[in-house]
Amino acid sequence: MKARKTLSALTRIIAIAALVAVIGGCAAGGDSPQDLVRRFFSDVNAGNYDNITSYLDSSAQNYNQVNQTYWENALNPDYTINSLSGDGPVTAQVTEGTGTDTTFEFTFSGSEGNMFNPSDYKIKTISDGGSTIFQ
Amino acid sequence: MLQTTHTGSGRTRRALGCAALLGILAAAPALAQDASVVYLExxxxxxxxxxxxxWLDFGMSLAAGDSVVTGSNDFVELEQGSASTIQVDPDTVFTIREVEVDGQRQTVMSNSVGSVRYRFNRIAGRGEPRIGTSSVVAGIRGTEVTVYAGADGSSLFLVDSGEVEVTSAGQSVSLTENEGVEVPVGGPPGEKFEVIGRELNFADWAASRRGDFLDDPLGSLDGVATRLDEFSTEAATWYQNYLDAKEQSDAARERIGEIQDEQERQTYRDETWRPLADQTGAAILNYRYHALSALSLRRYVLGPMYMEMKTRNILQQDAQYREFVDRFDEIVGSFEDAFVQYLEDTDI
Structure with missing residues (x-):
């Protein structure tokens, strides 16, 4: 009898643990840091500079100051992403339209979401080969 | 000093033996500035x-006279004990030298091409190192600074924190946090430029100064007008700097596409276009800073002043009130003439 109770309690614990794992592991929704980086380059290549603002951390020092003129000067599209690494910071090895290569590094604010709240990552800084182009 | 043969390439790999290292340190205190390799790619x-x-390898020490040479896929990080960190970017030649100044041996770290980032973790004293390119040297104090050496011999210094004094052709420019300067080969340092922080926010200013305003409404308007004039002058200056820098940056970007040789194209991109684009970007951020600060002043100070006066004089509009409104209209007109060109729809 005692063994059966112990088994029952153990089963409940396992079931709760499994439920927590499922909830925690569910697709959180919202963009991951690497998703944001892909969207960033996609919009830059398409000339959709207005969209970029929505990926940026509004508390960043230059958030209000950067505009289309700024991005057109600071970037060198068309970008081909050769590799992305890291979950934040994210390092992007890219080739530019001029055939030159460079490495971008993105840092982020925000956190990964869960079943109830989507991820809320925003780009906090961007550097191109050591030059900080957004902070 | 121990030397081992580098298999297959005929080059030599060098490592310092402990006994030899101790001997060097004892013989020449200045070599305490030796830098060790802590990371490389x-x-x-x-x-x-x-x-x-x-070949450079982890743990190796650089002595005076040594150079680190990086290719397009290479990166090296050096440390001088806990005193400083030096990051050598791709396609760079970085050299540590020693010179004698007033009988004292002084370390000079420079790059003849490419770019190097320095972070000095201490307040440097008498034996502080000097940094620079093949044509310009700079003294530093507790600093984070990036030094670019252009292919044409020009140099660009960008300071993240601390203080740097750049000297060339007998003239010196002192740089502090978020300031930079370009130095043409053989010439004096150019006009220093700055990357400044977030624009000023006057949202809380009006409430705190309400009493002063009511004591002297016209005087307060004049104070705002003076501040707007300052923002206007700065914005116009930086906008012109932007136009000048953009011309060079655009020309450099166009040149990248014209260079046939892959290596040369990459080098030109990293050493010429990128620094020019950084300088142009700094000018954009700066004129936007002044324009957005002015907008904040207009929105949170000038606007509420007008509303306050209008509310208080809604029944009786005397000569003082009309004088106030005329001056207000004048200032608003000047604001639009001065700043609208720098602002975006999304700012307003």
């Missing part, structure tokens, strides 16, 4: 004063 090389070329 690719296959950077070490070039010694004797002309030998070795």
């Amino acid at each position: 690719g296959e950077p090389e070490l070039r010694t004063p004797q002309g030998t070329t070795d």
Whole structure:
């Protein structure tokens, strides 16, 4: 009898643990840091500079100051992403339209979401080969 | 000093023996500035004063006269104990030298091409190192600074924190946090430029100064007008700097596409276009800073002043009130003439 109770309690614990794992592991929704980086380059290549603002951390020092003129000067599209690494910071090895290569590094604010709240990552800084182009 | 043969390439790999290292430190205190390799990527090389070329490896120490040579896929991080960190970017030649100044041996770290970032973790004293390119040197104090050496011999210094004094052709420019300067080969340093922080926010200013305003409404308007004039002058100056820098940056970007040789194209991109784009970007951020600060002043100070006066004089509009409104209209007109060109729809 005692063994059966112990088994029952153990089963409940396992079931709760499994439920927590499922909830925690569910697709959180919202963009991951690497998703944001892909969207960033996609919009830059398409000339959709207005969209970029929505990926940026509004508390960043230059958030209000950067505009289309700024991005057109600071970037060198068309970008081909050769590799992305890291979950934040994210390092992007890219080739530019001029055939030159460079490495971008993105840092982020925000956190990964869960079943109830989507991820809320925003780009906090961007550097191109050591030059900080957004902070 | 121990030397081992680098298998297959005929080059030599050098490592310092403990006994030899102790001997060097005892004999020459200035060599305490030796830098050790703490991180590397690719296959950077070490070039010694004797002309030998070795592979660079983790833990190796650079002595005076040594150079680190990085290729397009190489990166090296050096540390001088806890005093400083030096990051050598791709396609760079970085050299540590020693010079004698007033009988004191002084370390000079420079890059003849490419870019190097320095972070000095201490308040440097008498034996503080000097940094620079092949044509310009700079003194530093507790600083984070990036030094670019252009292919045409020009240099660009960008200071993240601390203080740097750049001297060339007998003239010096002192740089502090978020300031930069370009130095043409053989010439004096150019006009220093700055990357400044977030624009000023006057949202809380009006409430705190309400009493002062009511004591002297016209005087308060004049104070705002003076501040707007300052923002206007700065914005116009930086906008012109932007136009000048943009011309060079655009020309450099166009030039990248014209260069046929892959290596040369990459080098030109990293060493010429990128610094020019940074300088242009700094000018954009700066004129936007002044324009947005002015907008905040207009929105949170000037606007509420008008509303306050209008509310208080809604029944009786005397000569003082009309004088106030005329001056207000004048200032608003000047604001639009001065700043609208720098603002975006999304700012307003």
